[in-house]
Amino acid sequence: MVDTQKFAGHLPEPPAGEGALQPGSVLQGRYRITGVIGVGGMGSVYQARDLRFPNVTRYVAVKEMLNLSTDQSMREMTLKTFERESDMLASLNHPAVPEIYDYFPSKTRAYLVMEYINGRDLEAIINSLTDFMPVETVLKWALDLCDVLGYLHSQKPEPIIFRDVKPSNIMIDQHGRMRLVDFGIAKIFQEGQKGTMIGTEGYSAPEQYRGEASPASDVYGVGATIHHILTRRDPRLEPPFTFAERPIRETNSTVSPEFEAIIMKALEFKPEDRYANAAVMKEELDRLVRPGFGDVRRAEVGPAKHETGEWVQSGVKPLWEFECEDEVRSSPAVYRGVLYVGAHDNNLYALNINDGSFKWKFPTEQRVVSSPAVAGSENLVLFGSLDHLLYAVDSRVGQLSWTVKTQGPVQSSPALAHGHVFFGSDDGSLYAVRLASGRIQWSWPGGVPIRSRPLVTGELVVAGLESGDIVAADLSGKMVWRFKAKRAVVSSPLEHDGIVFFGSLDWQVYALDITRGWKVWEFRTGKPVVSSPAYGEDKIFIGSVDGSLYAIEAASGKERWSFQTEGQVTSSPAYYDGAVYFGSVDGKVYSLEAKSGQLRWSYQTNGPIPSSPAVQEGVVFIGSMDHRVYALKA
Amino acid sequence: MNFLRRILGHTTDTLTPLDDDIVITRGESVSADNPPAPIVEAPSPPAGKAEKKAGAQVADQSNAPTELGVDSLGTRPLPPLETVVPKPGQRLVFGQLSDVGMVRGNNQDAMFSIVSSGSSTDDLPDFGLFIVADGMGGHQEGERASAITTRMVAKHVIQEIFTAILGQRMNDPDRPSIAEILRTAIQQANESVTEEIPEGGTTVTATVILDDLAYIAHVGDSRAYLITHDGIEQITRDHSLVQRLIELDQLTPEEAAEHPQRNVLYRAIGQSENLDVDAITRRLPPRSRLMLCSDGLWNMVSEGTILTVVSEHSDPQDVCDELVRLANDRGGPDNISVIFIQVPG
Numbered sequence: 001m002v003d004t005q006k007f008a009g010h011l012p013e014p015p016a017g018e019g020a021l022q023p024g025s026v027l028q029g030r031y032r033i034t035g036v037i038g039v040g041g042m043g044s045v046y047q048a049r050d051l052r053f054p055n056v057t058r059y060v061a062v063k064e065m066l067n068l069s070t071d072q073s074m075r076e077m078t079l080k081t082f083e084r085e086s087d088m089l090a091s092l093n094h095p096a097v098p099e100i101y102d103y104f105p106s107k108t109r110a111y112l113v114m115e116y117i118n119g120r121d122l123e124a125i126i127n128s129l130t131d132f133m134p135v136e137t138v139l140k141w142a143l144d145l146c147d148v149l150g151y152l153h154s155q156k157p158e159p160i161i162f163r164d165v166k167p168s169n170i171m172i173d174q175h176g177r178m179r180l181v182d183f184g185i186a187k188i189f190q191e192g193q194k195g196t197m198i199g200t201e202g203y204s205a206p207e208q209y210r211g212e213a214s215p216a217s218d219v220y221g222v223g224a225t226i227h228h229i230l231t232r233r234d235p236r237l238e239p240p241f242t243f244a245e246r247p248i249r250e251t252n253s254t255v256s257p258e259f260e261a262i263i264m265k266a267l268e269f270k271p272e273d274r275y276a277n278a279a280v281m282k283e284e285l286d287r288l289v290r291p292g293f294g295d296v297r298r299a300e301v302g303p304a305k306h307e308t309g310e311w312v313q314s315g316v317k318p319l320w321e322f323e324c325e326d327e328v329r330s331s332p333a334v335y336r337g338v339l340y341v342g343a344h345d346n347n348l349y350a351l352n353i354n355d356g357s358f359k360w361k362f363p364t365e366q367r368v369v370s371s372p373a374v375a376g377s378e379n380l381v382l383f384g385s386l387d388h389l390l391y392a393v394d395s396r397v398g399q400l401s402w403t404v405k406t407q408g409p410v411q412s413s414p415a416l417a418h419g420h421v422f423f424g425s426d427d428g429s430l431y432a433v434r435l436a437s438g439r440i441q442w443s444w445p446g447g448v449p450i451r452s453r454p455l456v457t458g459e460l461v462v463a464g465l466e467s468g469d470i471v472a473a474d475l476s477g478k479m480v481w482r483f484k485a486k487r488a489v490v491s492s493p494l495e496h497d498g499i500v501f502f503g504s505l506d507w508q509v510y511a512l513d514i515t516r517g518w519k520v521w522e523f524r525t526g527k528p529v530v531s532s533p534a535y536g537e538d539k540i541f542i543g544s545v546d547g548s549l550y551a552i553e554a555a556s557g558k559e560r561w562s563f564q565t566e567g568q569v570t571s572s573p574a575y576y577d578g579a580v581y582f583g584s585v586d587g588k589v590y591s592l593e594a595k596s597g598q599l600r601w602s603y604q605t606n607g608p609i610p611s612s613p614a615v616q617e618g619v620v621f622i623g624s625m626d627h628r629v630y631a632l633k634a
Numbered sequence: 635m636n637f638l639r640r641i642l643g644h645t646t647d648t649l650t651p652l653d654d655d656i657v658i659t660r661g662e663s664v665s666a667d668n669p670p671a672p673i674v675e676a677p678s679p680p681a682g683k684a685e686k687k688a689g690a691q692v693a694d695q696s697n698a699p700t701e702l703g704v705d706s707l708g709t710r711p712l713p714p715l716e717t718v719v720p721k722p723g724q725r726l727v728f729g730q731l732s733d734v735g736m737v738r739g740n741n742q743d744a745m746f747s748i749v750s751s752g753s754s755t756d757d758l759p760d761f762g763l764f765i766v767a768d769g770m771g772g773h774q775e776g777e778r779a780s781a782i783t784t785r786m787v788a789k790h791v792i793q794e795i796f797t798a799i800l801g802q803r804m805n806d807p808d809r810p811s812i813a814e815i816l817r818t819a820i821q822q823a824n825e826s827v828t829e830e831i832p833e834g835g836t837t838v839t840a841t842v843i844l845d846d847l848a849y850i851a852h853v854g855d856s857r858a859y860l861i862t863h864d865g866i867e868q869i870t871r872d873h874s875l876v877q878r879l880i881e882l883d884q885l886t887p888e889e890a891a892e893h894p895q896r897n898v899l900y901r902a903i904g905q906s907e908n909l910d911v912d913a914i915t916r917r918l919p920p921r922s923r924l925m926l927c928s929d930g931l932w933n934m935v936s937e938g939t940i941l942t943v944v945s946e947h948s949d950p951q952d953v954c955d956e957l958v959r960l961a962n963d964r965g966g967p968d969n970i971s972v973i974f975i976q977v978p979g
Contacts, residue, residue: 206884209875209895239900240878269882484807498847498917511811511915513847516759518804519811520849520915555914557813 021046021064028104031062031113043109047116050101059116060101066109082110088160089183096148096180117181118174122167126229132252133229139259142226143285144178145170149222150279153215159277161213165221166203167228202235203228206269215277222278223266230255230263243267258288316603319619319631320356324349326367328623331413331572331612333381335374335395339614339621340381341629342368348383348391349629350398353619356631360398364391371413371453371612373421378435382421384410390423390431392438402438404431408449412463413492417456418475422463424450430463432477442477453492453532455500460514462500464489470502470510472517481517485510491542492532492572496554501540503529509542509550511557521557525550527568531582532612536575537594541582543569549582549590551597561597565590572612574620576634581620583609589622589632603632724978725751726762726843729951733958735930736966742769742776743928743971744836746784750796758799762843763791764973766856767836768928770902775834782830783823783838783903790819791842799844813913816840816851824909835904839870839926846977848924851913854902856971857932860916861923861944866937869916873901897929920979923950927957930968934961950974 021033021044031048038045043064050058065082069075083103089112090100102113122141126133145165152160162169162183171179205220207213224235227243231251235243244267248260262284268274275281330342338359339351344367350359370384374395381395386409392401408426415422420441421433426449432441452464460480462472468485470493487505494501500514505528511520526546533542539551539560545568551560567585574581579600580592585608591600607626614621620632726749734741746765752758767783769776794815798804810818820838827834837854850858855872871877875898876890890896901910918924923944935943935957943960947953953974961970 206879206882209879209893210884210889237906239873240875241882269884481805483805486807499915513812513844515845516804518844519807519809520847521811521813521913553914555916556912557811 020044026051027062027111028102030102031060033062034059037061048113059118061098061114061116063112063114064109065112068108079105079110085183086112092152092155092160094148094151096144096178097151098179098181117171117179119171119179121181122170122172122225122229125172126167126232129232132232132254135230135254135256135259138226138229139285139288141170141178141229142222142263143282143289145180145222145225146278146282146285148178148180148278149215149218150277150282153218153277153279159215161215162218162221163208163213164204165218165225166201167225170225202238202240205271206241207271214271216271216274219266219274219276219278219281220268220271222281223263223274226263227267241269256288259285262288316601316632318603319633321631322349322351322356322358322629324623324627324629326627327607327625328627328629329369329610329625330383330623331371332614332621332623332629333372333374334614334616334621335376335381338395339629340372340374340383340395341611341621341623342370342372342383342385343623343627344368346385348372348381348393348398350381350395351629353616353621353631356629362391362393362398362400364389366409369411370423373414373416375416375421375435380435382414382416382423384412384414384423384425386411388425388427390414390421390425390433392421392435404433404438404440406431411449411451413453415454415456422454422456422461424452424454424463424465426451430454430461430471430473430477432461432475444471444473444477444479446471451488451490452502455493455495457495457514462493462495462514464491464493464502464504466490468504468506470500470512470517472500472514483510483512483517483519487528490530494533494535494540496535496540499554501533501535501542501554503531503533503542503544505529507544507546509533509540509552511540511554523550523552523557523559530568530570532572534573534575534580536580537578539594541573541575541580541594543571543573543582543584545570547584549573549580549592549597551580551594563590563592563597563599567608570610571622574613574615576615576620577618579634581613581615581622581634583611583613583622583624585609587624587626589613589620589630591620591634603630605630725749726760726975726977727950728762728764728973728975729949729954730764730971730973731951731954731958732971733930733962733966733969735969736962738967738969740774740777741969742771742780742836743767743930743969744769744777744780744784745971745973746788747973748788748792756802759845760843760978761796761799762975763788763796763841764843764924764926764975765838765840766926766928766971766973767838767903768854768856768930768969768971769834769836771831771834771904773833775831776836779827779831779834779836779904780838782826783820783836786823786826787819787838787840790822791815791840794819795842795844812842812844812849813851813915816842816849816913817911820851820853820903820911821909824903825907827904828907831904835902837899837902837928841924841926841975843918843924843975843977846918846920848916848918849913850916851911853909853911854899856926856928859925859927859937859940860918861925861941862919863921866941868937869914871912872899873912874899891933918977920977922977922979924975924977925972926975927972928969930966930970931957931961931972933968934964934966934970950976 026032033046033048035047043066046062048062050060086103098115100114169182203221203224205217230248248255324343326344328343332339332341339353342348346364347361349361364385366386368385372381372383374381379395380392382392384390390404406425406427410425412424424430428447429443431443446465448465448467454461454463460472464470466488468487470489471482472480485504485506489504491503500512503509509523525544528545531543533540540554543549548562548564550562565584565586569584571583580594583589587605588602590602605624607624609624611623618634620634623629732743732745744767748763750761765784767780769780837856839852839856842849852870855874858870860867860869876893876896879885943956954972958970
């Protein structure tokens, strides 16, 4: 394990010559030094024998504090503070607080003589463990620790704050009792550290780094210590203040959710979100060991996330809903107050977004699973049908403008750019068709069905294939690069800042250099990825058949959060104004905080939702396999 | 209308194409408002398996002269991309300087740079690899840790990326991603340092540049900055205690700069066997600059001053020299290392 001070490289040598007390030397004619218990930056702790009791061997601990300041007035002030703290300690009376016997200063240092505790500190105990400590033992320690800290916090006129609760300052003596050692007196002697060091203290509350300490800071130290013991994960080896990212029960399932909840509350970043002092925390812990009380309180302590979600959900009412004659798997497109969506009843519907009223519908010969695209300047809505055709219909009145016939069902959704529509067909080709005329400019033969919506940039057309290939062609239809995923790519690629993102049925989410197709990163989900990515707040949002929606940092490929639904997430998320919207096969429409993945609301429909939402002006539009299209307040 | 040219291959109206498969049906609006437009249509290549170059044959069939100087057989080169594609005389240029500073007796920083640039039909990308490491530990352990780290990272990246580019193996789908290669490179350096120098440690910030994409991996508090016409942006996140406190709104950046524990890192090479490495990718806009530096520079020279220096010097080496001079003028309490890279455009 790393010595947290390992790279300090400037620790004062144990005081030499005049400084270091040699075994055998006697202080005040009374304390004969018999050994060194510990060496710290500010002085040593010695074991000594009290010569006033010549007939018995009575050991004491002698704590030495170096007063190194060269400034005379500073030295005097330090000494005064030390004296005051010693007086305070001497006045305490608690079985876990070592007794203070004596205090005497010299020119460059001060000595505190106290009870010698024969035992092991918790740090040594943790390090010797080969398995988890029994939870009952840890709970008892937590109670004992809160008991003594609660005693300190109850001191008048001011609560005493220990400031440095950590395993190495907690001892279990030979009788199995907990003892608190090293009351942070050393702090007043401590100067700023110099030189780069690796490793943090790990147990101190955030506000203590601003020089603020309260009883709630000690509560944090208790939480950190108990978290370390229960998880066996040393906080000094983790990024600071990341306990929340390491839920206790994830590593140690023998811990009850109630115990975990109390520890996690003690570890809140903000002091006001923790228990106000150790006594309050002890009350909560007491309920865990006194059956009968625990059950009553459980609901208050346990995480209330799910309940919150359900509660919020009841507040969500559709602004309107529209019933088609069959399932709606296509994703709506919204343009100038009109929503366009395809249905399994072969129709493309145009609805008024304000009230969901029917404007027109256009019948094809087969189901419409492709999601429409609207070409504003041409007044066209474009969509594919399983009847092998791509349709261009007048977006205002629903009158057919032109069609393009392919040799297979058109499941791909069209993409519009540069006055052209780009789409794939199950006949294996990628088509570029001129919007003004409906004429094919080129088609690129992929050889296998192309079902994703192509991505068109200023330079390239990128499309996923059923073979698992993803290909980039230039705007004249000439292939520029090809990347092979291991299974089909139905997810529609998305570009951001030179990188193209998409998912594959091989369970991965890929990020490629868009100019060369080289793999930038990959992210593995738990099942195939059908969903297409959305971008927002430096993150990629994408669903997986494993039931989760993932937020992945675009630049690094690292998961930021994930949200588990009760069904496959094949719907593609939409990002809008700090929130992410998507559907799940569990029949719900979800809205999550983009930053944290916290549930904002969910709305239950009566069928699975493979459709992807369109969000505009604060309204979410989405189809469901219950035949309906819903408009929900974002 | 550049895009149109790319779609059409050209913009003349003299083409007489039309593939019989293309059907305009049931439409009425085509004729009146939208007379048939000039079309360059690709002949449908034989159905079936798509050959690797199948798309390349899909091109212009006409003999008409074109604005792009494309020959009539559809074998024209790729259209120029509006990204950073080095032209003769335009390539990555960089400067670098590492200085012991005014206080320390030894320089525990290490640097490594390599740039490759060329021109051929293989269209290899401009390649750059830049590494800064800031060692720590007494008894020469710091400089040994940073030296091993730069050497190990360079070795792995050159093997797994540069050699793969020359071997045209970058498209192999079973290859680890570029981010993964960088992570592995740093993790291997960590293993070596942990094994060989148990008391030493180092930060490392390594950047691979492939044309206009920068892949940056780092641990510790050596930084990468991106400088564009919009200003200067720190694109690495320090693995330091004070940075975490800033992120938790417990400290302001100003307080952090004065904090007694501002030099405490929670992540560095040599800390433990399992090392979490940040690896991020950023596009480098044309004419932008990327700067890697150790804390001996950024602790002493503000972002505003860096911008001023950059604006006053056109030669990247001059920028490095001036930044190091400024850090030394202000006391130079630590070793100072800086690599300054200019992106063409």
